[in-house]
Amino acid sequence: MKLNFLLLLFLFSITSVIAQEQFSIYFESNKYEFTPSESQRLSLWINENPMIKVLGIHGFCDEDGSFGFNDTLAKKRINFVYNVIKDKVNIREDFKTRSFGELHSYSKIKAENRKVTLFYIESKDFIHENEILGIKENPTKLSKVAIQYPEKLVFDNPDGSQSEYKLDVDFMQKMSEASIGEKLKLENLNFQINTYIVVPNSKGKIYELLVVMQKNPNLKIEIQGHLCCMPVDRLDLSTQRAKAINNFLVANGINENRLTFKGFGSSQPIYTLPEKDETQRAANRRVEIMITNR
Numbered sequence: 207m208k209l210n211f212l213l214l215l216f217l218f219s220i221t222s223v224i225a226q227e228q229f230s231i232y233f234e235s236n237k238y239e240f241t242p243s244e245s246q247r248l249s250l251w252i253n254e255n256p257m258i259k260v261l262g263i264h265g266f267c268d269e270d271g272s273f274g275f276n277d278t279l280a281k282k283r284i285n286f287v288y289n290v291i292k293d294k295v296n297i298r299e300d301f302k303t304r305s306f307g308e309l310h311s312y313s314k315i316k317a318e319n320r321k322v323t324l325f326y327i328e329s330k331d332f333i334h335e336n337e338i339l340g341i342k343e344n345p346t347k348l349s350k351v352a353i354q355y356p357e358k359l360v361f362d363n364p365d366g367s368q369s370e371y372k373l374d375v376d377f378m379q380k381m382s383e384a385s386i387g388e389k390l391k392l393e394n395l396n397f398q399i400n401t402y403i404v405v406p407n408s409k410g411k412i413y414e415l416l417v418v419m420q421k422n423p424n425l426k427i428e429i430q431g432h433l434c435c436m437p438v439d440r441l442d443l444s445t446q447r448a449k450a451i452n453n454f455l456v457a458n459g460i461n462e463n464r465l466t467f468k469g470f471g472s473s474q475p476i477y478t479l480p481e482k483d484e485t486q487r488a489a490n491r492r493v494e495i496m497i498t499n500r
Contacts, residue, residue, distance in 0.1 A: 226331070226338055227258070230323040231287060238282035248287075252294050253362040257329045257420055257458075259296040261339060263287065264323040287322045294360040295326075298335070329420035329459070353382055353421050359413055371410035373417065381418045382425070384497045389430070392493045402446040412454055415495065419460045426499035429467040434490035437472055437479060445469025447493060466498070 229251050231244050240248065265284040291297070327338060355378045361369045374393075381390050395411040397404055404412060419425060429451050431444035439445075448467035456462050472479055477486035 230321045258326045260326045402450040426464045428496045430494045431469040434487040439471030
């Protein structure tokens with residue numbers, strides 16, 4: 207018999223006018239794996255939205271068959287989608303266990319109901335996450351809210367390959383809790399020699415900075431560049447490197463009013479010039495983040 211079935215697993219209600227987005231993936235009849243075109247469309251969406259957070263998943267099934275058959279098929283579709291996205295985008299930690307009610311108007315076109323829909327928010331709305339979900343918080347418990355930071359980011363490249371960046375969660379947490387005036391070094395951030403181009407294996411460091419700025423919308427920083435070896439920064443390279451990081455953040459949606467940058471050349475070395483070895487040179491050759499407001 208014909209049955210419209212809505213799986214009541216992974217649901218949440220839209221309880222706020224704050225922006226909440228959704229993205230749907232469609233399936234063929236009786237199938238729970240993607241068609242090539244839907245797989246490509248999902249990969250493109252992930253690539254274009256690396257900093258969103260998925261809050262919940264709707265699984266829909268509109269098939270000829272028994273209730274049990276549709277229940278199983280809908281669950282398989284949700285699990286298949288979840289396994290594809292779980293390591294590529296941020297997902298609310300407890301989203302699997304939350305059920306907030308039924309919100310769907312079925313289409314008369316059967317194919318439009320054979321889908322899984324991801325509900326998500328952009329980084330600018332992270333601070334309203336619980337409000338969107340309709341979760342009332344106890345004000346006495348809000349003074350110290352732990353921010354969930356991803357351990358890695360995965361991007362799809364145009365050639366079909368993937369780029370994965372592992373993130374230092376401890377550093378991101380430390381930066382989010384740092385006091386005004388405190389400085390933190392971006393460890394292992396390296397540039398190509400005599401340029402302001404970040405080497406590929408250091409790109410994860412600037413993504414860490416981006417994630418922190420996205421999840422802490424009131425945070426303001428100054429990016430400070432320092433050089434080693436040479437007493438005079440003739441190329442103003444320290445400033446150019448700080449500016450490059452500033453421009454990366456702005457290009458990825460961080461308001462430029464939250465950022466300043468400055469180059470100090472070799473005027474503030476950790477070790478006296480000339481350095482004795484590469485360890486000392488590496489320590490002097492650095493980028494530091496100073497918290498200016500929060």
